Amino acid sequence: MESPSAKSWSIHTRPDIIRKYQILERIGSGAYSDVHRARRLSDGVIVALKEIHDYQSAFREIEALQILQGSPNIVVLHEYFWREDEDAVLVLEFLKTDLATVIAEAKKRGSDGGESGWRLAVDEVKRWMIQILSGLDACHRNMIVHRDLKPSNLLIADDGVLKLADFGQARILMEPEFDESNEISQPSEMNSSDQVPAISQPPAIFSGTESSVREGNRTEEQEPISKEEYFRALDELKAKNSETEFDKETCTYDGDTSCIATCTTSDLEEDPFKGSSYSYEMEGGVPADDGQGSLTSCVGTRWFRAPELLYGSTNYGLEIDLWSLGCIFAELFTLEPLFPGTADIDQMSRIFTTLGNLTEDSWPSCSKLPDFQIISFNNIDKPIGLEACLPNRSPDEISIVKRLLCYDPSNRATAMELLQDKYFTDEPLPVPLSELHIPSIRTGQDLDSPAGWYNNNESDSDMDVLGPLNITTRATRYSVQYD
Numbered sequence: 001m002e003s004p005s006a007k008s009w010s011i012h013t014r015p016d017i018i019r020k021y022q023i024l025e026r027i028g029s030g031a032y033s034d035v036h037r038a039r040r041l042s043d044g045v046i047v048a049l050k051e052i053h054d055y056q057s058a059f060r061e062i063e064a065l066q067i068l069q070g071s072p073n074i075v076v077l078h079e080y081f082w083r084e085d086e087d088a089v090l091v092l093e094f095l096k097t098d099l100a101t102v103i104a105e106a107k108k109r110g111s112d113g114g115e116s117g118w119r120l121a122v123d124e125v126k127r128w129m130i131q132i133l134s135g136l137d138a139c140h141r142n143m144i145v146h147r148d149l150k151p152s153n154l155l156i157a158d159d160g161v162l163k164l165a166d167f168g169q170a171r172i173l174m175e176p177e178f179d180e181s182n183e184i185s186q187p188s189e190m191n192s193s194d195q196v197p198a199i200s201q202p203p204a205i206f207s208g209t210e211s212s213v214r215e216g217n218r219t220e221e222q223e224p225i226s227k228e229e230y231f232r233a234l235d236e237l238k239a240k241n242s243e244t245e246f247d248k249e250t251c252t253y254d255g256d257t258s259c260i261a262t263c264t265t266s267d268l269e270e271d272p273f274k275g276s277s278y279s280y281e282m283e284g285g286v287p288a289d290d291g292q293g294s295l296t297s298c299v300g301t302r303w304f305r306a307p308e309l310l311y312g313s314t315n316y317g318l319e320i321d322l323w324s325l326g327c328i329f330a331e332l333f334t335l336e337p338l339f340p341g342t343a344d345i346d347q348m349s350r351i352f353t354t355l356g357n358l359t360e361d362s363w364p365s366c367s368k369l370p371d372f373q374i375i376s377f378n379n380i381d382k383p384i385g386l387e388a389c390l391p392n393r394s395p396d397e398i399s400i401v402k403r404l405l406c407y408d409p410s411n412r413a414t415a416m417e418l419l420q421d422k423y424f425t426d427e428p429l430p431v432p433l434s435e436l437h438i439p440s441i442r443t444g445q446d447l448d449s450p451a452g453w454y455n456n457n458e459s460d461s462d463m464d465v466l467g468p469l470n471i472t473t474r475a476t477r478y479s480v481q482y483d
């Protein structure tokens with residue numbers, strides 16, 4: 001596969017795009033995408049053109065965004081261009097900044113001796129949290145698991161509206177309930193081969209238009225569903241997943257998408273503690289979401305990755321996003337990443353050091369996780385505890401993070417449940433959007449990726465306090481101990 005940079009010029013040569021958009025500067029790039037700011041010629045509106053160099057990511061992003069259109073906290077997809085022989089180009093609403101920048105700026109204000117010190121005001125934090133929860137609730141109501149939630153994927157508009165973005169790793173776990181009143185209208189000019197939900201082959205010609213973008217069929221206004229209903233649906237899904245027929249049509253190989261490494265036995269064959277092991281991209285393509293209904297554990301960004309993914313689970317659910325959310329909320333409270341692991345085992349060590357060992361007591365059936373028998377950690381007698389990681393935060397704030405960072409995924413609070421938490425109706429009330437501090441720029445760096453962070457920060461790891469780790473390797477098993 002060509003590198004993104006090798007292809008990034010191609011958008012300038014696409015007549016279908018330059019006929020409608022004046023391409024301005026490149027504003028960002030991800031593992032498999034280049035993003036340009038552009039002006040829509042018809043009305044001068046500024047948009048973001050996201051050129052995706054990977055078929056699977058493009059497919060996933062378009063599919064998820066079409067389902068979620070209409071949800072206020074999801075990035076708007078205006079239209080897209082996709083021809084068989086070219087990269088997909090998504091026309092997205094342009095969003096000036098992101099939550100990583102909000103956190104970085106607040107931290108900078110603190111270090112500059114600003115009055116708010118090293119924290120975001122509680123009423124602002126609440127407004128950010130509500131928006132993130134609303135966006136995630138929309139995803140989960142549609143059985144879409146985002147799989148890469150992190151502050152830099154939470155984009156922010158000028159008016160303070162926060163939107164979940166970067167759905168390149170998203171998966172639809174099952175079709176949302178069919179609701180006739182929200183039936184998707186296809187544009188008259190599209191024939192059946194153009195219909196995105198049926199993508200299982202490389203696209204013929206896709207040029208979605210605003211009118212083709214599916215109305216979000218479940219939004220915030222919908223009736224809350226109970227946790228029981230939610231997990232019943234999930235159980236049904238998992239049962240369905242185990243049937244080999246499941247998902248044959250839509251499950252294909254990730255290939256070399258922006259897959260972030262997980263703790264698999266193959267990782268362990270290399271030294272997992274190499275300080276520079278920040279290269280997550282899989283070489284040669286890893287079979288992922290294997291077409292047998294299993295999902296890949298190779299998703300997300302390490303710091304926000306749930307324990308079940310670190311242990312190689314391929315049968316996970318929406319709850320992996322809830323773990324990421326717990327990490328994001330903790331970071332909003334402290335302005336520091338909660339578990340900034342330098343490698344997957346270091347990631348696990350940080351989690352266990354804080355929350356205690358993962359055992360059958362904390363998560364019945366955890367020993368069935370694929371890599372559970374392969375890696376063993378020393379017994380941690382006195383975990384640090386989340387309270388210690390969230391100094392000077394209120395019991396309600398700590399409780400919210402605790403409700404998300406549960407080992408047993410079924411114990412994690414859903415986004416909908418958290419939206420009803422009294423924390424959001426207690427004083428101080430969330431500020432109106434207009435009172436949020438919106439950074440005027442984006443840091444331009446993926447501050448919540450290990451590479452970005454380590455380029456910019458001294459390590460203040462709790463592991464430094466604990467001393468170096470000892471790793472004992474046995475034939476197929478790793479044992480991790482603290483000195």
Ligand SMILES: Nc1ncnc2c1ncn2[C@@H]1O[C@H](COP(=O)(O)OP(=O)(O)OP(=O)(O)O)[C@@H](O)[C@H]1O
Nearest residue numbers: 028029030031032033035048092093094095166168
């Ligand atoms: N709608 C948008 N408005 C403004 N900037 C955007 C928008 N979408 C993406 N960007 C910018 O482009 C960068 C890359 O986009 P994105 O994260 O969606 O791509 P990716 O290839 O999926 O990234 P990753 O490697 O993090 O998975 C973002 O960090 C952001 O700076």
